[in-house]
Amino acid sequence: MKLNQRTVASIKPGPRLIVWDDSLPGFGVRVTEGSVSYIVDFRISGRRRRVALGSTTLLKFDAARDRAGEIIVAGRKGVDLTLDERRGMPTFKEVWEEMIALDRLQRAPATIEDYEDRANRLILPDLGKKLICDVTPAHVEKVVASATGERNKAYIVALIKKTFNFARDKKHYLPETHRNPTGGMKVRAKAATTARALEADDIAKFGIALAEMEGSGEVSPWLANLFRLSLICGLRPGEVRTLTWAKVNLPKRKLTVVGKTGEREIHLTDAAVQVLEATPRVQGCEYVFAGRRYGQPIAAVHKVLRKVQEKAEVERFRPYDLRHSAATGALASGADLAAVRALLGHSDLRTTQGYLHASEKRQRIAAERAAAFGRRVLGDG
Numbered sequence: 608m609k610l611n612q613r614t615v616a617s618i619k620p621g622p623r624l625i626v627w628d629d630s631l632p633g634f635g636v637r638v639t640e641g642s643v644s645y646i647v648d649f650r651i652s653g654r655r656r657r658v659a660l661g662s663t664t665l666l667k668f669d670a671a672r673d674r675a676g677e678i679i680v681a682g683r684k685g686v687d688l689t690l691d692e693r694r695g696m697p698t699f700k701e702v703w704e705e706m707i708a709l710d711r712l713q714r715a716p717a718t719i720e721d722y723e724d725r726a727n728r729l730i731l732p733d734l735g736k737k738l739i740c741d742v743t744p745a746h747v748e749k750v751v752a753s754a755t756g757e758r759n760k761a762y763i764v765a766l767i768k769k770t771f772n773f774a775r776d777k778k779h780y781l782p783e784t785h786r787n788p789t790g791g792m793k794v795r796a797k798a799a800t801t802a803r804a805l806e807a808d809d810i811a812k813f814g815i816a817l818a819e820m821e822g823s824g825e826v827s828p829w830l831a832n833l834f835r836l837s838l839i840c841g842l843r844p845g846e847v848r849t850l851t852w853a854k855v856n857l858p859k860r861k862l863t864v865v866g867k868t869g870e871r872e873i874h875l876t877d878a879a880v881q882v883l884e885a886t887p888r889v890q891g892c893e894y895v896f897a898g899r900r901y902g903q904p905i906a907a908v909h910k911v912l913r914k915v916q917e918k919a920e921v922e923r924f925r926p927y928d929l930r931h932s933a934a935t936g937a938l939a940s941g942a943d944l945a946a947v948r949a950l951l952g953h954s955d956l957r958t959t960q961g962y963l964h965a966s967e968k969r970q971r972i973a974a975e976r977a978a979a980f981g982r983r984v985l986g987d988g
Contacts, residue, residue, distance in 0.1 A: 608626055608627070608628070608629060609628065609629045609630050610626070610628040610629075610630075610634075610635070610636065610668065610672075611668060612667070612668040612669070615636055615643075615663050615668050616663070618636055618638060618643050618663070619638075619643065620638065620639060620640055620641055620642055620643055621638055621640065622638070622640070623637075623638065623639050623640070624637075624638050625637050625638070625646065626638065628672070631672060631675060631676060631679075633647055633648045633649050633675065633679050634646075634647055634648075634671075634672055634675035634676070634679075635647075635648070636663060637659065639777075641709065641777045641778075642662060642777055642778050642779075643662070643663045643664075644659050644660070644661060644662050644663060644778065644779060645659070645660040645661060645662075645663060645666055645671040645675070646658065646659050646660060647660060647674070647675040647678050647679065647689075649678055649679045649682040650682055650683075651682040651685060651686075651687050652685055656682075656687070656689065658678070658689045659778075659779040659780070660674055660675065660695060661695050661697065661780065662697075662705065662778055662780075664705065665697055665701060665705075666695065674695065696738045696739060696740050696780065697738070697739055697774075697780060698735065698736055698737060698738055698739065699731075699734040699735055699736075699737050699738075699739050699742055699770065700731055700734075700735035700736065701739075702739050702770055702773065702774045702778065702780065703726060703730075703731065703735075703770050705773070705778065706769070706770055706773040706777075707719065707722060707723065707726075710722070715865075715866075715869065716865045716869075717843075717845055717846065717849075717865055717866050720845060720849055720865075721845060722766060724906070725759075725762060725763060725766060726766060728906065729750065729753070729754050729759075729763055730750055730763060730766060730767060733746065733749065733750050733753075734746060734747075734750060734767070739770075739771070739774050739780055739781065740780075740781060740785070742771075742788050743788055744788045744789070744790075744791075744792065746788065747764070747767055747788045747789055747792065748792070750763060750767070751763055751764060751792070764789050764792055767788070767789050768787055768789040771785075771787045771788065771789065772787065775787070803924050803925075803928045803931065803932075804928070804931050804932045805921075805924060805928060805929075805932040809919075809921045809922070810838070810932065812919040812920065812921050813915060813916065813919045813921055814835075815919065816915050816916075816918040816919035817831055817834060817835075817915050817919075818831075819918070820914070820915055820918060825914070826911055826914075826915065828885070828886065828887060829886060829887070829895075829896040829897050829898075829905060830896065830905055830908060830911055832882050832883075832885060832886045832896065833847055833848065833896040833905060833908065834908075834912070834915075834926075834929065835882045836850075836879060836882050836883070837926065837929040837930060837933075838929040838930075838932060838933050839876065839878050839879045839882065839933065840862075840873055840875075840879055840933065841930045841933035842864060842873075842930060843866060843927070843930055844908070844926040844927055844930075845866075846864040846865070846866050847864075847896065848896060848904050848905055848908075849865070849894065849904055850862070850864060850894065850895045850896065851893045851894055851895065852888065852893060852894075852895055853893065855883060855895065857875070857880060857883060857884070860874060860875040860880060861873065861874060861875060862875060862879075862883075883895070908926055909926070912926060
């Protein structure tokens with residue numbers, strides 16, 4: 608086949624095969640299930656070599672063909688130009704973008720949001736412009752050291768490792784012998800804190816402190832209302848943080864969130880409507896809870912959450928515990944288990960059952976009610 612930019616663009620990933628160019632023997636396109644890349648097949652000192660030149664999405668056809676011609680001619684003279692692996696090498700950011708584009712077809716939107724958020728804030732600013740072959744363990748250690756929280760550090764290492772495996776094993780930008788710069792790097796995430804359902808008294812104290820700090824300007828109205836909606840609707844931190852106005856329908860009293868199990872619709876109570884109506888809209892920002900960076904959602908909540916907890920004089924809790932409290936409160940008030948499962952977006956009812964917590968206070972109340980019932984039945988009341 609005579610290859611050109613148009614014919615190459617029409618070739619899609621699929622069963623493994625090689626399409627050779629009739630006009631330049633030794634130059635072609637290799638197709639695999641995960642990629643389409645230019646290759647050159649040539650001889651040097653009696654040995655045959657086949658080398659990947661780069662993805663067809665990153666290299667223009669003419670540039671790839673010219674490069675292949677140079678390699679073939681130099682090979683006849685005993686010179687191997689492919690030993691200069693930096694030529695045509697993509698940057699870390701270019702490889703990341705290819706990988707995340709493929710992941711979008713395979714993973715939940717909420718997972719992709721999480722990947723991109725961490726990459727844009729913590730990884731790409733330092734590694735994005737470096738050639739993928741130039742990133743060293745020292746570079747990775749610097750990125751990890753700049754992050755806070757052991758779980759966050761472990762997540763960053765996992766994403767960088769995933770990017771290099773993709774570059775080496777899927778796209779063949781790196782030789783099979785290339786050592787992943789995250790190799791041997793171990794960051795142990797702290798064991799997950801036991802989920803906690805807040806007592807009504809603690810919620811009330813937290814609400815009062817939050818209102819006072821919002822009134823004094825210590826907490827923005829967007830962050831204050833993010834906390835409120837998380838508790839009222841039982842939303843995951845990522846779901847509420849990335850909620851857009853396009854997904855909110857106040858007249859119909861509904862909103863749509865994108866979670867781990869896909870989209871789900873949530874009924875808006877009077878309290879939820881009140882929170883959303885009180886949230887200022889920011890021009891040029893599609894997100895309900897606008898962050899400091901123009902057009903972006905709130906990026907971090909833990910620092911401010913801790914300050915509100917200290918003012919309220921309540922035991923520290925995680926943002927996720929607001930969701931946990933909403934679910935536990937609904938179940939304790941007699942809500943149907945299946946309905947709460949739908950509200951939370953759980954794929955398995957057993958996950959929802961895990962929210963059936965009983966604190967010491969609830970256990971004491973249950974014991975007193977059981978004793979009162981027993982006395983009535985026995986005629987001792």
